[in-house]
Amino acid sequence: MKSTSDARARVAVLAILTLVVGCRQRMADQPAPRPLTPSQFFADGQASRPLVEGAVARGDLNEDEALYSGKAGGQFVEEFPIAVNRAMLDRGRERFDIYCSPCHDKVGEGKGVVVQRGFPQPPSFHTQRLRDARPGYVYDVISKGFGRMPAYGPQIPVADRWAIVSYLRALQRSQNATLDDVPAAEKTALLEGPKPGAVEEAGHGAAHGDHR
Ligand code: HEC
Numbered sequence: 001m002k003s004t005s006d007a008r009a010r011v012a013v014l015a016i017l018t019l020v021v022g023c024r025q026r027m028a029d030q031p032a033p034r035p036l037t038p039s040q041f042f043a044d045g046q047a048s049r050p051l052v053e054g055a056v057a058r059g060d061l062n063e064d065e066a067l068y069s070g071k072a073g074g075q076f077v078e079e080f081p082i083a084v085n086r087a088m089l090d091r092g093r094e095r096f097d098i099y100c101s102p103c104h105d106k107v108g109e110g111k112g113v114v115v116q117r118g119f120p121q122p123p124s125f126h127t128q129r130l131r132d133a134r135p136g137y138v139y140d141v142i143s144k145g146f147g148r149m150p151a152y153g154p155q156i157p158v159a160d161r162w163a164i165v166s167y168l169r170a171l172q173r174s175q176n177a178t179l180d181d182v183p184a185a186e187k188t189a190l191l192e193g194p195k196p197g198a199v200e201e202a203g204h205g206a207a208h209g210d211h212r
Contacts, residue, residue: 066136068158070143076136082159084166092167095160099152100168108171120148125168126175138165 033039033047042049062068066081082088097106105112108125115121123130142161145151156164173181182190189195 067162070136070139072136076134076140078134078136080135080162080166082162088163088166089170091160092163092165092170095156095164096167096171099156100164103149107175108168122149125172131172131176135162135165135169138168 031041035048037047038045039047041047064081066072066077070076100108101112102114103112103119104110104122104125105115110122110124125131139161141149142156142164143151143153153161179187179190
């Protein structure tokens with residue numbers, strides 16, 4: 001009795017196995033063309049399919065025209081499309097020093113190390129024309145490049161580009177500042193000169209250096 005049921009069980013298992021193997025069929029062997037290979041299946045002979053018109057990749061909708069292109073209604077924006085604050089300026093300074101100062105130098109006069117080694121010299125940022133340039137224009141120059149300057153859009157994310165523009169504005173103000181731009185509290189300190197303590201500190205440091 002027991003041996004018959006054993007035999008039956010074995011047959012059942014075999015049958016199931018055969019079916020399961022049979023089920024693998026060709027599902028695993030479907031044509032899986034590699035990108036840019038030819039194909040006889042599609043009329044245009046290409047395996048890769050063109051994007052459906054109007055398709056937008058995730059995270060690439062870029063609906064905010066002013067933010068992404070620096071333009072509104074075909075004109076460069078006069079206002080920053082995002083709020084400018086201290087953190088943004090700090091970030092802009094850091095990014096400027098990394099990406100722009102090699103050519104434009106840290107003050108923006110256009111005498112960076114790359115220029116000293118023969119790259120065409122950019123104009124100073126402190127000319128009236130560039131001081132009057134709209135933020136949207138500067139954003140556009142960074143994004144797409146300008147003349148002999150390469151485009152930095154592919155390397156610098158949108159928010160960082162605006163941060164750089166804000167810092168460039170700060171740089172421009174710094175080089176054209178008058179005493180009236182200095183806050184009252186700082187003005188007194190500036191007019192009185194360095195505090196005696198600060199001088200002593202510096203003197204001490206120098207004396208220290210002499211001993212070495
Ligand atoms: C590889 C060197 C190089 C780097 C890096 C560089 N620039 Fe320039 N930039 C130039 C040159 C050269 C010009 C002048 C191009 C010309 O007139 O053909 C220029 C011009 C400009 C102008 C003036 C455009 C005008 O209307 O005259 C702005 C603004 C500017 N750059 C901003 C930036 C900013 C911001 C960065 C950093 C994100 C940057 N550049 C990085 C080389 C560089």
